[in-house]
Amino acid sequence: MAKKRKVEKSGGALKTSSTSVTVSQKVHDDDDDDEQELFKTDDTVISASEDEGGSDDERKHRKLLDAISSLGGKKRRKLAERSEASAQISEFSVSAEGAGEKITLGDLLGTIEKIPVVDKTKKQLKNLQNRKDTLELPLSRQQTEKIQREVAYDKTSKDVSRWQSVVMRNERAEQLVFPLNQEPSGPKKVEQVVVGWKAQTPLELEIFNLLRMNRQPVNDPVLTPVEEASLKAMSLDEAKIRRAELQKARVLQSYYEAKAKRERKIKSKKYHKVLNKAKRKEFLKDFEEMRRTDPTAALEELQKMELSRMEERMSLKHQNSGKWAKSRAIMAKYDNEARKAMQQQLEVNKELTQKLAVPSESEEEEEPEEVVTLPDFVNEAQPVDPTNPWMMGKLTAEAPEPGEGSDTELPAEGARQQENPEEGLEEEEEVIEEEEALLRGFEERRKLRQSEDGDGDGDMVPVTTVETEAILDERDASGVVEISDSEEEEEAEVSEFNSLFQKLVEKEQEGLSRLRTMEDMDLLSQDASIETSESAKRSALTPGSEETAGTTTPQANVKKRNKKKMIDRDDVLTKASKVIKVPMAPTAVEEEENEEEQKMIIKEAFAGDDVISDFLKDKRKQVEAGKPTVADLTLPGWGEWGGIGLKPSRRKRRRFRVKVVPPPPRRDQNLPGVIISEKRNTSIAVHQVSQLPFPFENPEQFESSMRTPIGNTWNTQRTVQKLTAPKVITQMGAIIEPITQEDFIQGKTQVTTGKQPDICLTTGKGQGPQRRTRGPQKKGHSKRSQQKKRKSKPI
Amino acid sequence: MAAHEDADSKRAHVGKKKVAPKRYWDSTEEKGKQHAEEGQKKDVQDGERKKKPEGVMPGVKRKRKDKAGGQKGISGTVDPFPGSAHISKEKLNKFRRGKKKNMSLDASGRLKYRLSRSEVASDLAQKQAARYDLLLPEDAGFLEGEEGEDTCTIAQEDIADAVDITSGAKYFNLSLSQFGPYRVNYTKTGRHLLLGGRRGHVACLDWQTKQLNCEMNVMETVNDVKWLHTEAMFAVAQKKWLYIYDSKGIELHCIRKFNDVLRMQFLPYHFLLATASATGFLQYLDVSVGKEVAAICTKTGRLDVMALNSQNAIIHLGHPTGTVTLWSPNQREPLVKILCHRGGVRSIAVDKTGTYMVTSGLDRKLKVFDIRALRPLQSYLLPAGASCLSLSQRGLLCASTGNIVQVYQDVCGTPVKKPYVAHRVRGSVWGAQFCPFEDVLGVGHSEGFTSMIVPGAGEPNFDGLDANPYRNAKQRQEWEVKALLEKIQPDLIGLDPGQLCQMDRASWEQRHQDKVQALGFDPLAKEKFTPRLKTKGRSSTGKVQKRKKQVAHEDQRDQIRETVEKRLEKEKEKLEKINTDQGQRSALDRFRK
Known part of the structure; x- marks a missing residue:
């Protein structure tokens, strides 16, 4: 048992060494847990090996253990004996039984040293031996996977992004024809065809060989390359000279600039003072000379000086009024230098403001002086602003009108009106009626005057018939037919028409309550300006009256203007009409119709009486209706006393x-x-675009892109076809391959091998058909063309 | 070998189908060379291929080609006229659409690209149109008198004698004294003439061949006659109702909805017949479906003066108050009201381009207005007013006073002093119209009809797709179908015909309001809360009120709650800040408020 453990321990030690070797090569082990366990065992091993010092104790201890175990019985021992052999020599594990000691790395190395080949391994092992630090923990699986994913993403995105340009191009393309790489059908240009042409027949081959051998030009048969080269060589000297010149100029400029910069940077006041003085002197000298030689230039200089003088006079620069000057002034009492400085300032001022004593221009110079003292506009009448009616003290251009004098009573009326400007509508209408009554009076008076005028003027014959061939009755003669040249005649004629009208009215004695006629309105509108609100009332106000009314009217009007906008009645229907001559006069209309119809016509004509004021009233009403109403949310009696006759505050x-x-x-x-x-x-709003479509940023852009119609009603057939061409065209039955890598990196990979075509068109600046292409292809082409050039150049 | 041939054909840039015949020298070429060539060929072809997806407008390409145009060809000859032909500025201006603004300058990316493309497209359209203007070779000429001779003194007979026989035949008189003054109408192509006598005589004829199509007496007062979209149908405004007849004189419809019609106008592109009645109604009849599109009460009394602006299909009505009102079927009130005359308006005419309006009034004045800017341009005083106005395609104005027909040249621009052509007809003029595409003015008067020659009146170049004077029956039928397909809806009638391609800039509220008005209810409105009926006295008025009060102003309350919460939070934050700041308080902070 003990032996086993030992074996295990030593085995573990071995393992550590082996793993440490392998770890360096293997990147990561697969299982995290396993490794941790492994390291745990390592620790134990290391601690065991540290205890190696007391190996005797160990042996004793083992013996003791053996003895104890032998106590258990024979069976057991036998078993142990049996197992020993396998423990010592096993095909599965190496045991250190024989040596009895732990195997060190040195032992292994010793054997290796004898083998000559494995130098590298040796080195690695040695390094390992020297290394003291432990290995870092390998990353967790999740982390490693994350890193791997990132790397993989980068790689693929880089891969994919190479397609970006192609995709963009196809997206932007006006039209795509699928399959994409198709050569265009139809006839080709000669240039295109010729570009690819090659000598094929033996004869052609021979000819081109000959040409090439003698360096004869194929395309442009004027100059041989040699001649061209010599031409070029001739221009080289010139180019060099030119370049040198340019260089020199540039250098000089830079020198000058540097100098100027340096001088500007100098801070010494004295230096500048001296410099300025010198300059001035120089200038004066020059000026004197100039006066003699070139008087015009001198005059100009003089003017410049004058200008500087004016500037000086305007500015407070040297007047000793600045901050610095004031401080100096305080000091001046005690400090000599400060005094001097002030003096100098004043001197400069004096010098600059000194009048230039040129006798010839003295009169001219006096004028500005006068201007200063007494500006022009004090004495002169101001330039009349045509838009500002209050600034006009005079009548307008059409002033001498017959109705002028009679209108003088109006201001009183006007003033009365202004006293109570804001009243209800009913009141207003009353006013209007009064006004109209007044107007009637004026009108009659005017008519009287007009008739007097007509009597007085001898040459103003009411009717001048020139080419009338038809027989006209009296009415027609006065009213309908009239050929006149001048406006005055026309007016006179019109008065006749009026009288006719009057007569008619008198006859009729019904309907027409007002006597105003068109002509009177004409006169009125020409010389009167009125407000919208009191149109009728104002209509009578002529400029003449304004004059007499003086200050009161403008004020009142100004006051009014806040509330009601003004429509100048002048603007309504004031187109000076041209009289047209007609060679033929219409034949008299049938007798029986004539009288009645004319009456009818006139009645109809004046049914609306004062068309203009009616219209203006209408307009005012519309304007009022269009205004949003002011909501008054006051609750009477809320928070204060209420009742009849009490108004909220x-x-x-x-x-x-x-x-x-x-x-x-x-x-x-x-x-x-x-x-x-x-x-x-609203009906058209349904059909309009209500939200800005995608790429546009403002409506103007959208509208400008929509402004050209694309239909065939407005365009030529070809244009329509082009404007409405489909974005994608596919060919029936053609296979559309997905786009391949070659399609877009072809240009790069194309190696320019082989011979160029026999005829290469280098038209002008290389604008051959190949040149028109764009994109990556271009590079390859340009390279090739360069090569061509290099080849064709004579050495 | 086959491969080689293929390569050859490719090289020659001839279509693939064409295979070059086998030649004796083919075998002599080396293999290696072939390969190299093939590579090169591919290169060239790619160059051409790449052109397509580049996204360059054809116009751009063309331009570049043009620049390269002046160079030597293969033969060494130089193109004497390099580039494309020059287009004069006037012609370009003629076909200009809108103001060109360089929008693509401040845009970027996709937008810039799109804008520039549209710019290029409109340029192309403009240039092409200007170029094709060359194909309109006909030119209008005017009558020119000798020195000291006024053109207006030249008699019609003299003109008819001087011109060729076919043109001379265009001056003729129809003596129809029985059925009173005649109204006149030509078809859009100018081939057919419709006459409507006041006392019921209606006749339509091919006036050039003088072939009578139909003639009848409707036994009623005829106020106006008008052709519909083709010469197969016409409308007659009779004493009471509006009738529609076909070219054989068969009554097709009697439209009772349209009563007391005095004047009519036909809008050819909208298929609308606009009528103005004595009762003050302006009505629109869609003749393609027979429906009344709009009936507007103008509230201005009897409407017997009417004109059509053919540019934007706006109807102009003249009133005895001296005003002219402009109407579209979409609005119940006049779009514009212009005060033109001191007396009543007698007649209106609007020119073809929709720029000028000519009016004549009882104040014997003839006025020209710019109806785009709504400003008066010219004012003339005619000796005896003008009763009938008509503008020709080329801008000649016909003004008739009594029995004199005067034609003026260029009344809109420079002020004229005397007429260009004048003619006395037998009776007082009742209706006059210039014949389209002909130098002819048709005048209907109390004694019949007079067709007079006015040189330079008609447009010499006609658009065969729009109005072809020489079309046959088949073409007419086809045109009719196409015109019906391209019919413009009455919704699109407005003062500015280009409004459709503008963005609707109304606010959301405005649009919502419109929608509410159109639907009759607010689709976004919240349903009103009605408390459930509860029994046992729980639905007493007080209780119901209470329940209502509980849910009243729910959203408002929510809002208030939110704002209060926000405010509280803010205050809290502020307090905290102050508290935390206290650590770094300086000694002077105690004086702070």
Whole structure:
């Protein structure tokens, strides 16, 4: 039993050595637990070997044990005896029985030394012998697997990423034709065909051989390579000279730069002072000379000086008002140098601000002085801003209108209106009616004036018939047919028309309550500007009245502007109309229709009376409707006394008024004669794209990519075909192979072996058909072409 | 050997099917050489193959080719006209679609690629279209008078005498004095003419051959006549109802839904017949399915002035208040309302490109508006107003006053002073229309119909796929089928025809609101809580109220709870911070508030 144990121990020792050898080569053992056990045994062995010193004791102890065991009986001993042989010499294990001692590594090495071949092993063993440290624990299975996975992932991802470019290219391709590597069908270009052409027949071979032998050019039959080379050689000298020149220039520049830099870096004030002085002197000298030689340049210089003077005058640089100067001023009393410095400053200022005494330009110089003292705009009228009506003190261009004088009473009316600007709608309408009554008065007066004018002006003949051939009755003569050249004539004619209209009205005595005519409106709109709200009222306000009203109206208007936007009535329907001459006049309409129809027409025409104000009212209404309503959430009587006649406090009302975001500006804001509906077109919204499609980042991009239609209604046939070409085309019956590695690394692997084709087209800058390809292929090609060149070059 | 042949054929870049015949020298070549060649060949072919998946637009490729164009060919000759032919800028501008913005500059990656591709595509389309403009060789010419001679003084008879016999035959008069003033309508191709006399006379004819297709008297007042999409059908607005007849004069439909129609317009691409009635209704009839698409009460009284903007299929209506309103079937209110005249509007005409609108009013003025910007451009004063306006395909304006027909040239651009052509017809003009693709103006008046020659009125180049004046029956049938397939839904009618390719930028709320309006209910609304009925007095009003109160404002309460929790947490954090900071408090911190 004891022996067995011993054997085991020594065996264990052996094992350690053997494992330590193998571990270095084997990477990892498979089972973790086993190894741990193994190491445990190792420990015990080591401790045993440490106790080796007392081997005698051991022997005694063994004997004792033997003796004890022999006490047990014969049977037992016999058994032990029997087993001894197998324990000593066994085919399965090595026992150290014979030596009696533990086998050391040295023992093993001793035998090896005799064998000459295994040097390496020897070395390793020796290293092992010298090594004192223990082996590290091998990693756990999970960890090793993790590492392995990582490594494997890296490797495969690297492998796969090589396909990235191919995949991207195919993804981006406008069109893919499967199977991929197919040569295009159809006719080819001559260049393409010729590129691959080779001499085949014996005759051709011979010819090309001859050509090649004599270094004759095949493609471009003008110059032989020798000639070309000589040409090139000639230009070499020139190139060299040029290069040298360039080099020199560059060097000089760098020198200069360095110098300038150094000088700039110098901190000495004195140096700079001296330098500046010298410069100034030099400059003056130059200037004197320039005056003599080149007066224009001198003038320019002078102007520059003038400019610097102006700058100096503007700035406070040398005025001794800076921080430093002030400190100096304090010191100046005691310090001589500070005083000096200040003096110098002032001197500089004086020098710079000194007027240049050039007699010829003295008058010119005085002008700016004046400007300084008295700016122009004080005396002159300001440039009138056409957009600002309050800045206009005068009438507009169409000022001399007949209705001007009569309008002067209006300001009072206007002022009255402004006193109570905010009233209910009913009041407003009342006002409008009053206003219209007033207007009627004006209109009549104006008519009177007009008729007077017509009488007074001799040359203004109401009707001038030029080419009328038709027989016209009186009504037509005045009203319908008229060929006129000038606007004035037209006006006169119009007045006639008005009178006719008046007559009609008088006859009718019904319906038309107002006497306003189109022409009057014309006049009004030309010289009046009105607000939207009180359109009718304002319509009567002419610039003339504004003049007299003076300060009151603008103020009031400004006040109003906060609440109501203004539409200038000038803008509505004011297109100066051109008169068209017609060679023929329409024949009189049938008699029986004539009178009645005309009446009808006129009635219809003035059914809406004041079309413009109606329209403006309509527009105002629409604008109001489009505005979000302010929600007033005040609860009267909540938190305070309530009842009839009691209003919640102002503070409270303000607090509970829900403010709404003002709507976006209307599209017809700047179009006075137009109402554009702000309603959303929901029916088309159903068909529109409501969310931005994937690659786009903003709607503009999307819209710009959508702006070209692709249908054949708008495009040529070819374009349609190109625009609507399918992304993938497969051939019926063709086998589509998966893409192979050769497809994309072909270019790299291609070795440029063999002869080049007999005719190689090197058109221009090498834009042969091969050159058009991209990707990895290119490299190979370019290499090849280089080789070609090298070959063809004469040595 | 076979392998070698294959290689040969490949090398020659001829199709694979073509096998080079065997030659006597084939055997003389060495094997090794062959291999080398094959390798090289492969290389070349690959080069060509790679071109395809490169993703370059054909246009780009073309460009590069063009650049290389001016070089020597094999024969050593130089191309005298290198590159592609030059396209003039005007022509390019003519086919420009939208403003070109370089969007791809600030984009990157996939987006950049896509944008640049679309850019290239639109460039290509534009260039190609400009190039193909060459195939429209016909040019319009105008009448030119001698020095000091006004073109408007040239009589129609003189013109008819001067031109060739077929063109001369286009000036003719139909004396139909019995059935009162006539309305006129030409088909889209310009071959057929429809006449509608006020006193019931309706006739349709192939006006060039003067072949009468049908003629009848409907024994009722005829307010307007209009061809539908082909010459096989036409609509007649009679005294009470709207009728549809076929080209033989057989009554196909009497549409009772459309009453008192005064004016009609046909939208050829939408297959819509828009009618304006005396009752103030604007109605749309889908003639392809016979359904009323929309009926809009305009609330503006009698509608007897109507025009169609053929660019965006918007209907223009003129009113006695001097306003012109623009309508689409999708909106109950006018899209735009423009104040045009001081008196009532008598007639409107809109040009083919949808840029200009010409109106005439009772104030005897003729005004030109830019309807894209809605601004007035020109204003003319006619001696006696204009009752009937019509714009030709090439922008000539016909304005008739009484019995005088005047045609103006370029009223929209430069202000004109006198008419280009003037003609006196026998009766007062009731309807006038320029014949498409012909230099002819058809005038219907109280004494019949006059077809007059106006040189330069019609578009000389027609689009055979759209409106072919020379089409035969078969082509017409095919066109009809295609047109029906390409019918545009009335939903898409709007002021801006390009709106469809714009993104809907409305907010989510807005869209939700629309949806609610369309559905009639809110699909996302929460169901209202109704407490269960409980017996034994537990469903008394008070109890019910109590239960309701328990669940009232559940979501709001949740929100409040959340916010309160958050706030508390924050405060707690703050406190903790202060506490932890106390360790490093300086002596001065005690003075801090």
